[in-house]
Amino acid sequence: MNKNVIVLFSGGLDSILVYKIVRAWGFEPVAITLTSPFIKKLDKEYYRKKQGINFREIDFTNVQYEAIKSPIYGYGKAINPCIDCHAAMIRMAKEEMEKEGAAFIATGEVVGQRPMSQRKDAMNSVEKLSGVKGYIVRPLSGGLLAPTIPEKNGMIKREWLYKITGRGRKEQYQLCEEFGIEDIPSSGGGCLLTEKSFIGRVKTVIKYDNRIALNYIKYGRMFDLEGTLFILARNEEESEYIFRNGGDKVIFPKNRIGPTGIILGKGKEIEACKIIGRYSKGEGKHIECEYRGEIIKTEVYNEKNIDTIVD
Numbered sequence: 096m097n098k099n100v101i102v103l104f105s106g107g108l109d110s111i112l113v114y115k116i117v118r119a120w121g122f123e124p125v126a127i128t129l130t131s132p133f134i135k136k137l138d139k140e141y142y143r144k145k146q147g148i149n150f151r152e153i154d155f156t157n158v159q160y161e162a163i164k165s166p167i168y169g170y171g172k173a174i175n176p177c178i179d180c181h182a183a184m185i186r187m188a189k190e191e192m193e194k195e196g197a198a199f200i201a202t203g204e205v206v207g208q209r210p211m212s213q214r215k216d217a218m219n220s221v222e223k224l225s226g227v228k229g230y231i232v233r234p235l236s237g238g239l240l241a242p243t244i245p246e247k248n249g250m251i252k253r254e255w256l257y258k259i260t261g262r263g264r265k266e267q268y269q270l271c272e273e274f275g276i277e278d279i280p281s282s283g284g285g286c287l288l289t290e291k292s293f294i295g296r297v298k299t300v301i302k303y304d305n306r307i308a309l310n311y312i313k314y315g316r317m318f319d320l321e322g323t324l325f326i327l328a329r330n331e332e333e334s335e336y337i338f339r340n341g342g343d344k345v346i347f348p349k350n351r352i353g354p355t356g357i358i359l360g361k362g363k364e365i366e367a368c369k370i371i372g373r374y375s376k377g378e379g380k381h382i383e384c385e386y387r388g389e390i391i392k393t394e395v396y397n398e399k400n401i402d403t404i405v406d
């Protein structure tokens with residue numbers, strides 16, 4: 096029997112516990128973490144040193160983007176398609192399970208902990224959508240759920256499964272003591288899709304299906320220039336990021352002190368340069384920007400509010 100188990104690892108306390116529980120059951124946990132521009136990156140060193148957990152990162156961007164574009168189960172409080180997204184995560188975990196020949200997938204879900212994706216009916220929807228019915232083991236709440244295939248075939252005993260529900264953490268803290276977990280992370284990765292301030296940006300990216308813009312979703316101010324997206328840094332750090340990663344799409348001021356931007360789409364460099372002028376400091380009303388080795392000269396945009404900005 097293959098003793099490997101895929102642990103869908105979010106970095107939060109529940110997924111740390113699941114990793115430890117699965118190991119205590121005698122399996123070999125293989126932790127996988129899905130990454131995308133929306134999900135806060137986990138600190139590998141912290142988990143390796145403080146929790147004794149090494150995880151494998153798998154790029155989830157395109158799969159998650161498809162879930163965001165047209166979710167079957169809709170959005171949560173912002174633009175988070177949690178049920179569809181979660182099902183997509185499980186599908187990716189299933190691929191890993193098949194590659195590894197692992198026995199099952201373990202997740203840190205707790206019944207009733209999250210309003211959207213951790214209700215019992217939502218868990219069933221996730222199983223249906225992901226096509227892995229019966230192979231998702233939820234050690235923290237499994238005692239309250241229907242038996243899974245590993246339970247039916249004797250790999251897992253019902254009495255091993257906990258019956259934790261809701262948002263409280265008391266039982267999890269007790270388990271921390273049992274497993275000798277001293278350093279408790281305040282939360283897992285965090286997801287920008289749950290923040291209302293990102294709704295406009297994400298919708299704009301979807302409207303033009305501009306996938307490159309996903310890499311800049313959390314950077315700068317976004318402007319919608321009739322289909323071309325322009326991202327303008329808000330500070331030096333963002334200017335640096337755009338400059339380093341933007342290649343020939345980068346535009347920056349030459350005769351004034353101001354931020355760097357990136358043009359994601361066709362044309363619009365004059366408009367972009369005007370906007371840079373609006374956010375830069377210097378004498379006079381003229382701005383010169385460098386874009387693809389050429390100098391663009393134009394007037395500083397001097398409207399107080401620029402109506403192309405995406406809020």
Ligand code: SF4
Pocket residue numbers: 134175176177178180181212286287288289
């Ligand atoms: S919070 Fe974000 S990453 Fe998590 S399931 Fe919801 S949309 Fe997906």
